[in-house]
Amino acid sequence: xxxxxxxxxxxxxxxxxxxxxxxxxxxxxxxxxxxxxxxxxxxxxxxxxxxxxxxxxxxxxxxxxxxxxxxxxxxxxxxxxxxxxxxxxxxxxxxxxxxxxxxxxxxxxxxxxxxxxxxxxxxxxxxxxxxxxxxxxxxxxxxxxxxxxxxxxxxxxx
Amino acid sequence: xxxxxxxxxxxxxxxxxxxxxxxxxxxxxxxxxxxxxxxxxxxxxxxxxxxxxxxxxxxxxxxxxxxxxxxxxxxxxxxxxxxxxxxxxxxxxxxxxxxxxxxxxxxxxxx
Numbered sequence: 001x002x003x004x005x006x007x008x009x010x011x012x013x014x015x016x017x018x019x020x021x022x023x024x025x026x027x028x029x030x031x032x033x034x035x036x037x038x039x040x041x042x043x044x045x046x047x048x049x050x051x052x053x054x055x056x057x058x059x060x061x062x063x064x065x066x067x068x069x070x071x072x073x074x075x076x077x078x079x080x081x082x083x084x085x086x087x088x089x090x091x092x093x094x095x096x097x098x099x100x101x102x103x104x105x106x107x108x109x110x111x112x113x114x115x116x117x118x119x120x121x122x123x124x125x126x127x128x129x130x131x132x133x134x135x136x137x138x139x140x141x142x143x144x145x146x147x148x149x150x151x152x153x154x155x156x157x158x
Numbered sequence: 159x160x161x162x163x164x165x166x167x168x169x170x171x172x173x174x175x176x177x178x179x180x181x182x183x184x185x186x187x188x189x190x191x192x193x194x195x196x197x198x199x200x201x202x203x204x205x206x207x208x209x210x211x212x213x214x215x216x217x218x219x220x221x222x223x224x225x226x227x228x229x230x231x232x233x234x235x236x237x238x239x240x241x242x243x244x245x246x247x248x249x250x251x252x253x254x255x256x257x258x259x260x261x262x263x264x265x266x267x268x269x
Contacts, residue, residue: 007170011244015255019262027258033265037257100247119251125166125243 007125017115021108024115025083028106029053039063044071055080059088070095075104084108100125165217166243172216177201178209182232185219189231 017024027033031051039049039061047062047070059075075090086106092099102123109116172178181195196206210230213219221230 005164005167007166007243009170009244011248013248013251013255015259017259017262023262023265024258027261027265033261037261038254117255119255121247121251123247 004127008123009125010120010122012121013119015117015119016111016113017117019114021083021110021115024108024117025086028086029080034059053077053080059090098126168216169218172213172218175209175212178213181209181213181230182218185230185232189229191227191229195230 019027027037031053034051034053035049039046043066045064047064049061051057051059053059055077057077059073059077061073063071065071070093072093073090074093075088077086077088079085079087084107087104089101089103091101100123102121104122105118105120107118109118173182177199180199184190184195184198192203192206192210195210196203199206210219210221214221214230218233219230220233221228223229
């Protein structure tokens with residue numbers, strides 16, 4: 001990595017969901033539901049997922065990608081208004097390296113289709129785009145974690 | 159392709175100004191001289207040159223001097239690097255929201 005750097009940007013994603021705000025909100029609030037769409041990738045292994053959905057609560061989604069690299073998402077919920085708004089802060093790590101820190105705001109509004117969901121992320125990307133060295137280093141750490149996960153699963157303590 | 163952090167900072171700084179974004183837009187339509195770039199702007203030529211220096215320093219644009227005319231053109235490949243950060247993050251969320259769509263559809267089929 002080169003000099004420490006912090007690059008800020010903001011982006012918004014708008015989606016029309018074919019469900020009422022109550023049901024769309026529940027898909028974010030209910031741990032089993034959220035894990036289904038948020039934490040499960042094809043070919044990615046879940047190392048740890050948990051969600052304590054409330055203002056002051058936290059969420060963790062640690063996964064290993066196809067190459068065994070650890071993708072670590074850790075969030076803290078700051079504001080929850082039922083069926084209307086969620087505000088949370090989260091960090092992303094690749095292996096042991098923190099690559100970004102974000103403030104995310106999700107709003108739900110009734111629409112003709114069902115729900116207009118607006119996702120806004122204010123993000124600071126840290127220390128440049130991850131280079132191949134980091135990805136390689138991360139792969140090794142990821143594989144260690146993945147092996148630990150398999151061991152825990154095999155011993156039934158997961 | 160790997161982006162140096164300092165390079166990325168310069169690119170974001172270059173794009174943080176409305177006038178400079180206007181020049182990028184203009185150069186997106188093809189190479190232009192300093193005079194052509196200054197034409198639609200209500201600013202003094204030295205200010206225009208200052209902005210162009212920032213853009214060139216960021217690597218987003220390049221200039222060549224032919225005789226007395228300096229021509230600027232856009233380096234498309236550098237803009238692509240810049241978009242990669244945001245693009246990758248957005249793609250991740252859109253994939254998750256696609257799965258959210260699917261989850262909602264399967265949970266309760268649309269009547």
